[in-house]
Amino acid sequence: xxxxxxxxxxxxxxxxxxxxxxxxxxxxxxxxxxxxxxxxxxxxxxxxxxxxxxxxxxxxxxxxxxxxxxxxxxxxxxxxxxxxxxxxxxxxxxxxxxxxxxxxxxxxxxxxxxxxxxxxxxxxxxxxxxxxxxxxxxxxxxxxxxxxxxxx
Amino acid sequence: xxxxxxxxxxxxxxxxxxxxxxxxxxxxxxxxxxxxxxxxxxxxxxxxxxxxxxxxxxxxxxxxxxxxxxxxxxxxxxxxxxxxxxxxxxxxxxxxxxxxxxxxxxxxxxxxxxxxxxxxxxxxxxxxxxxxxxxxxxxxxxxxxxxxxxxxxxxxxxxxxxxxxxxxxxxxxxxxxxxxxxxxxxxxxxxxxxxxxxxxxxxxxxxxxxxxxxxxxxxxxxxxxxxxxxxxxxxxxxxxxxxxxxxxxxxxxxxxxxxxxxxxxxxxxxxxxxxxxxxxxxxxxxxxxxxxxxxxxxxxxxxxxxxxxxxxxxxxxxxxxxxxxxxxxxxxxxxxxxxxxxxxxxxxxxxxxxxxxxxxxxxxxxxxxxxxxxxxxxxxxxxxxxxxxxxxxxxxxxxxxxxxxxxxxxxxxxxxxxxxxxxxxxxxxxxxx
Numbered sequence: 001x002x003x004x005x006x007x008x009x010x011x012x013x014x015x016x017x018x019x020x021x022x023x024x025x026x027x028x029x030x031x032x033x034x035x036x037x038x039x040x041x042x043x044x045x046x047x048x049x050x051x052x053x054x055x056x057x058x059x060x061x062x063x064x065x066x067x068x069x070x071x072x073x074x075x076x077x078x079x080x081x082x083x084x085x086x087x088x089x090x091x092x093x094x095x096x097x098x099x100x101x102x103x104x105x106x107x108x109x110x111x112x113x114x115x116x117x118x119x120x121x122x123x124x125x126x127x128x129x130x131x132x133x134x135x136x137x138x139x140x141x142x143x144x145x146x147x148x149x150x151x152x
Numbered sequence: 153x154x155x156x157x158x159x160x161x162x163x164x165x166x167x168x169x170x171x172x173x174x175x176x177x178x179x180x181x182x183x184x185x186x187x188x189x190x191x192x193x194x195x196x197x198x199x200x201x202x203x204x205x206x207x208x209x210x211x212x213x214x215x216x217x218x219x220x221x222x223x224x225x226x227x228x229x230x231x232x233x234x235x236x237x238x239x240x241x242x243x244x245x246x247x248x249x250x251x252x253x254x255x256x257x258x259x260x261x262x263x264x265x266x267x268x269x270x271x272x273x274x275x276x277x278x279x280x281x282x283x284x285x286x287x288x289x290x291x292x293x294x295x296x297x298x299x300x301x302x303x304x305x306x307x308x309x310x311x312x313x314x315x316x317x318x319x320x321x322x323x324x325x326x327x328x329x330x331x332x333x334x335x336x337x338x339x340x341x342x343x344x345x346x347x348x349x350x351x352x353x354x355x356x357x358x359x360x361x362x363x364x365x366x367x368x369x370x371x372x373x374x375x376x377x378x379x380x381x382x383x384x385x386x387x388x389x390x391x392x393x394x395x396x397x398x399x400x401x402x403x404x405x406x407x408x409x410x411x412x413x414x415x416x417x418x419x420x421x422x423x424x425x426x427x428x429x430x431x432x433x434x435x436x437x438x439x440x441x442x443x444x445x446x447x448x449x450x451x452x453x454x455x456x457x458x459x460x461x462x463x464x465x466x467x468x469x470x471x472x473x474x475x476x477x478x479x480x481x482x483x484x485x486x487x488x489x490x491x492x493x494x495x496x497x498x499x500x501x502x503x504x505x506x507x508x509x510x511x512x513x514x515x516x517x518x519x520x521x522x523x524x525x526x527x528x529x530x531x532x533x534x535x536x537x538x539x540x541x542x543x544x545x546x547x548x549x550x551x552x553x554x555x556x557x558x559x560x561x562x563x564x565x566x567x568x569x570x571x572x573x574x575x576x577x578x579x580x581x582x583x584x585x
Contacts, residue, residue, distance in 0.1 A: 003582075008571070012246050047567045049553075060566050063581035072166070072455040073481075075194040076204075077211035093208055095198055099481040103452065104537035106578065107565045111533060115486070146582050 002124065002143050004044075004130060006059035009138035011046070013057030017132035018042040024124045024131040041110045041119040044132050044141075059132070059141055062087060062108045063122035067099055070100035070109060070120075078117075086125060091117040094115035153178035155465060156240065156253060158403070158501040159261035160184035161193055162430030163458030165211055166187075167259050170462030172220045176467075180222045181253065183242060185229040188287050189217070195307050196290035200318030201265035209287060232460055233258065233407035233554050235425050257427055257465040260404055260415060261458060264397035264433040264449055267418060269306075272367035274391075280374045280393045284315045293547050299391060300324050304378050304388040306334040306365055310482055312394035313348075317484045322543045327358045327386055329365060339480050339491050343506075344528045349485060351512065355485045360384065392487050399447050414447040421461040421471035431457035440544070441493055441525055448476050480542060481523050487512065490536045493526030494518050505557040508532060517557060522549050525555070529565075535565060 002062050014115065021042040021139040026034030034040060063085045071079045071087065078093035079100055089100075101118065102152040112119045123143075124130045133143045155171050157164045160182045168180050190211040198204045211260045212315045217224055225242075231250060232241040266283040268276055275281075282293050293315075297303070301323040308330035316326050322448065328335070334345035335352075349359060360380060369377040369390070375391045399414040410416040410424040414436030417496040421429050432454035439446040448454075453476050463471045479492035496519060497504040502525070507515040517539070518526040524542040533557070542549070542556075553570045561568070 008422070045565070047565050049567050049571070058567070063578060065581040070454075071453040072459065075210075075451050076192040087330035093502075095195065095204065097194070097481050098488055098490060098533055101482045101533050102479060102492065102536050103540055106581070107535055107538050110566060111488075120467065 001064065002123070003064055004061055004121065004133060004142050005142050006061075007140045007142065008049075008056065010138050011057040011059060012138050013044055013046050013048065013055070014137065014142070015046050016135055016137060017044045017059050018046065020131040020135040021121075025119075026126040029127070039113040039114050041112070043119050043121040045106075045110075055117055060106060060108060061132075062104075063106055064121075064123070069103040069105065073099040073103045075099055084124055084125075087120070089118055090124050094118060097147040153466075154254060154256045155180045155259075156257070157182045157259045157261060158184070158240070159259075159263060159432070159434075160186055160224065160226075161261065161263055162454035163189075163261035163263075163461070164259065165190040165453045166458030166461035167261065167429075167431060168222050168493075169220065169464070170459045171466045172222065174463060174466040180220075181225065182222060183225040183230060183240075183253070184229050185227065186286065186288075187227055189214070189226070190222060190453075191287050192350065193286075194314075196284065196287050197314035197318040199287070200290050200294055200315070201321065210357045224395060230262075230403060233260075233403060233428070234341070235409075235428065238398070238427060240332070246259035255427070259458075259461055259465060260423070260428065260430040260434060261432045261454075261461075262400045262403060262434050262448075263454075264399050267396045267398055268395060269395060271365050274365075274368045275370075275373070278370065278373050278375055278391075280390055284389065284392055284394055285397065293390070295390070297323050301390050303327070303364075303388050303390040304329065304386055305392045305394055306330075306523075307394035307395065307396065308332065308337075308359065308361070308444065310336065310339065310480065311394060311396075313352070313484060314482070315363055315392055315394060316352065317355075320352075320356050323390070325358065326356065327360060327362045329363050329380065331362065331364050332540040333362050335359065338478070338494060340484075340489070340528060341495050341497050343509065344489070344491075344516070346494075346499050347512065347514055347530055348487065350490065351405065351487050352484055361384075397433065397449050399436075402432070404430065413445055419472045420464045421457055421473050422464065422469060429461040437473070438475040440477045443475075446476075448478065450476075450479065452479065477543060483539055488531055488533065490529040490533055491527065492540050493524075494520070495526050495528055505556070506555055507559060507562065511546065517559070519549065521545070524549060534562065534566070538566060538568060578583070 019042045023034045026038045032090045049056045061082045063136045078090045158474045191209040200217045227245040230242045241250045303326045305328045347437045363380045365378045368375045401411045404415045415430040433449045460471045505517045514530040515532045516528045527539045553567045
């Protein structure tokens with residue numbers, strides 16, 4: 001399956017991916033409305049790495065694990081791996097118990113701003129394309145086949 | 153191949169799914185005394201206070217069983233396993249005769265039963281005495297309460313407190329009684345228990361700690377009052393017993409399988425009979441932190457074991473179940489609690505670091521010899537999953553790029569790991585363990 005890969009050496013830390021993630025997951029799909037009117041948690045987030053010489057960044061999002069702990073921890077059956085291998089959260093079934101957050105080893109799941117469901121990367125399948133990948137100004141986020149990633 | 157799964161909760165359903173992904177042709181039958189298809193057991197309290205609709209309690213929709221060709225026999229209690237002839241004897245609620253099913257591989261995933269202490273004057277057949285472990289229990293309880301109900305709950309553990317939360321806004325009063333000096337004594341330390349207790353008291357729940365019920369008064373086969381060890385008398389028209397659970401071992405024991413605290417299994421979750429596996433709350437596992445044999449009544453653990461047992465039943469033994477440790481995510485009236493591992497800070501040599509402590513928020517890490525061994529978080533979840541992984545992997549804290557006990561680093565997430573370690577962990581995500 002294709003997954004989103006963040007290339008640390010290219011990331012500028014501009015956080016545009018977060019902006020577009022929110023847009024893609026908004027009701028309006030409009031960048032201004034998504035930020036001004038809808039309160040959405042981004043499913044991709046920039047993490048800072050501070051060393052003595054420099055600050056660098058990388059973008060983190062759900063890894064759609066082969067053996068996802070969040071799916072097994074989910075008490076309601078809301079978290080599932082679909083036939084394409086994408087780990088998804090059914091917001092209608094989610095009771096926001098945070099069991100998934102307790103076990104995700106990457107910290108890639110966040111409690112939604114409304115507190116009612118959790119938010120995580122779904123590769124934007126409903127939107128049609130992964131907007132964070134498309135909008136990254138430095139091509140630091142790529143949608144790649146798993147085996148291809150290993151070669152780079 | 154005929155796969156038979158006894159029990160239809162977290163372990164059973166995950167085993168069935170896993171078997172089907174590995175074997176598309178063989179027959180898979182789940183048999184359970186439950187009336188309902190697999191449901192999210194922890195959701196029964198959400199049903200109690202109408203936070204979910206009845207149709208949303210189910211773990212999978214009905215199409216799942218058709219799509220994966222999994223046969224389910226409900227209302228059917230397995231009475232006996234004949235390990236020599238590889239068949240089971242079961243009895244359905246509507247029939248009086250026993251029926252027989254044969255198997256090639258069997259999974260026992262029948263969970264646990266509530267502990268029912270003997271209390272003077274109390275008969276568990278009284279219609280106002282309840283336990284709270286199944287959807288049926290929750291339905292029965294919900295239909296029995298009224299606005300004027302005076303509810304007494306024995307046990308301030310996860311189950312007791314979830315019932316208390318579920319009932320608080322629907323009845324006149326709720327009193328929770330526990331022998332311990334704090335609520336959720338196996339999941340929380342004193343400071344965190346105090347925060348949660350206060351929060352629950354603000355929602356009309358009363359607590360009587362360091363107390364037990366010595367006897368109950370009854371009239372016309374109904375409990376009317378409970379008498380506490382402190383001498384207090386509490387009026388009661390609904391009594392709920394929630395002091396804990398014990399693994400359901402009868403079936404395994406009668407079949408001659410080895411049992412101890414739970415059913416004894418090897419690392420592949422195979423019992424002392426090679427064609428019978430066991431998973432979930434009825435199984436004895438090893439506690440990663442204490443190295444002691446222990447029974448975990450945890451949804452995550454049961455789901456995980458079910459999946460591994462299913463894989464081994466269909467593929468031969470190659471997937472190992474590693475040791476487990478206690479962890480819980482639970483919330484009361486909007487207050488979220490995440491805890492894992494060692495929570496008792498009084499243990500020798502444990503260094504307890506409090507990152508945050510306010511009236512409604514807490515983050516406490518328990519460290520032993522350069523390893524994180526436990527944590528408690530209230531209304532805070534940043535890094536929770538990373539902490540859990542640090543415990544599971546016994547990661548040396550000194551190998552991390554950041555000091556997790558330093559407040560200044562509290563915004564650091566997955567980058568607590570060094571660059572090389574981060575890359576290694578990210579690659580691991582693609583590999584099926």
